[in-house]
Amino acid sequence: MHSTGKRFFYMFSSDAQPPSRRRALASIAGAAVAGSALMSGGPRAFADSGSAEPAAEAARGGLPLTVVNSSGKFSNHAIHLYIVGSKGDRQVRLTRRGTLAPVKLSDNHAGGFTDYAIPLAARGATRLRLPRISGRIYVALGHKLKFKAVRGADGRIGLQQPAGWVKSDPNYPVLHDFVEFTHDAAGMHCNTTMVDMFSVPMMIDLNGAKNHSTGRLRAGGRAQVFHALRNHPDFSRLVIGNRRIIAPSHGLDAGLFPQHYFDHYIDKVWQTYRDTNLVVRTNAGTFTGRVRDHRLTFSGPAQVSFAKPSTRDVLFCDGALAAPNDGTTGPVAAALGAGFNRSTLLSHHKQPTTHASAFYGTAVTNHYAKAIHAATTNGKAYGFAFDDVADWASYIEDPRPQHVHLTLTPF
Incomplete structure (x- = not known):
């Protein structure tokens, strides 16, 4: 679905996947x-x-x-x-x-x-x-x-x-x-x-x-x-x-959820893409990334780079995964955030994944989102x-x- 340019509140975009509700x-x-x-x-x-x-x-x-x-x-x-x-x-x-x-x-x-x-x-x-x-x-x-x-x-x-x-x-x-x-x-x-x-x-x-x-x-x-x-x-x-x-x-901020829940999965993503390309497709073009000097760095229409996120960054889709409204870093960050929460980044080297059958297939995943989607x-x-x-x-x-x-x- 293409963004109208003003989805709601302050999210404005022409990204391949329009920026999310986020904040x-x-x-x-x-x-x-x-x-x-x-x-x-x-x-x-x-x-x-x-x-x-x-x-x-x-x-x-x-x-x-x-x-x-x-x-x-x-x-x-x-x-x-x-x-x-x-x-x-x-x-x-x-x-x-x-x-x-x-x-x-x-x-x-x-x-x-x-x-x-x-x-x-x-x-x-x-x-x-x-x-x-x-x-x-x-x-x-x-x-x-x-x-x-x-x-x-x-x-x-x-x-x-x-x-x-x-x-x-x-x-x-x-x-x-x-x-x-x-x-x-x-x-x-x-x-x-x-x-x-x-x-x-x-x-x-x-x-x-x-x-x-x-x-x-x-x-x-x-x-x-x-x-x-x-x-x-x-x-x-x-x-x-x-x-x-x-x-x-x-829940993490309130002490009700494990602070390091996604950490092992995040580490495996960073290890995997030291030697393998991660491809992210957006309206701005295709970005190809690898981990270099501890950062996941993409080339393409522009160079964008991400520090290794924490579990909190993944759950809030913020911090190292913050998505500015710039048409380049923003859509790549959104694809990464979705890939982490849906646990598709290790199984699919091309992002974003689009078919729900591929989502939430691992033990470590966002089971909260998984359960809600299954109920609609x-x-x-x-x-x-x-x-x-x-x-x-x-x-x-x-x-x-x-x-x-x-x-x-x-x-």
Whole structure:
């Protein structure tokens, strides 16, 4: 799938495999403030959707959004919806009245938190309109979420968002999840994401120039994922009761996942490509690499080079595998990150591998991503940050969107 140039948040590309969600919305992991994730007020994180004021945007109608509760476990009155994001350099949120409002410090009330909850309709579907912003749609089941408006170091007002993988976060006890989107002049771009955690089963339908759907789990899929990881010795501590499964990247930082899990595999990759070429194909051309002076160095349209990554680099697709938006290093880094997580770098000397039958075939692999992909009806999921390599992410987009549906599917 070719990138539109603005997939969502700050990922822009013309790579062979469009750059992944990676740190969408700051990927929340690296921006922890007081145990919560800070959505920065700076302009870098989101696609620009024009200079119109929020009220004017709301007045233009926005994209129809229908939210359907088919969870089979929670009634509508027990579910709370939050739509928060960014418009230009301003943090905004959708109000209960359907208007777009800026995030303000004065929104913090009892307990020091905001109440941005949008209740679902008493029965049946809930119908809203989605303005042109980039952000997240959160759902909280049973209890409300605690968002906090804060002033950042740059003086701008930002929003501390839930970080369900951080035990000290006030939202840790709450069953919740989110989808990510950018609605802009180029269309609607959205995904169901499990890059940070796996919790509430949800799917998105997007109608426009074509009809698109993603995120649906197989019958019993949620329980299947929980069972698979609860019974894996290295991944079992990531399972937090029946509430969520923390991604191994965050689990590593929390002391719940082995810090050196991928190290032996990484060493074998570095040993293998001392004497063998690793070929990576991208839109920019074909890159051919070997390990020289402890670095995996590629020649081709440009010379790009990578230090040996750590297990943490592999899981976060960052550090030595960071992917700048340069059209050369970025797409090669994405292919390497996917190859490590899918454990295909030793079995396939040409990357990226594209057939799912080749993925996750070794004992040391990203079993979290493997289990989630196995539980989806179309095999697509966002189990790690470069999971859109070869179009295996639960991401959809349309240049002429007419309607988007968010469905909470059965547990």
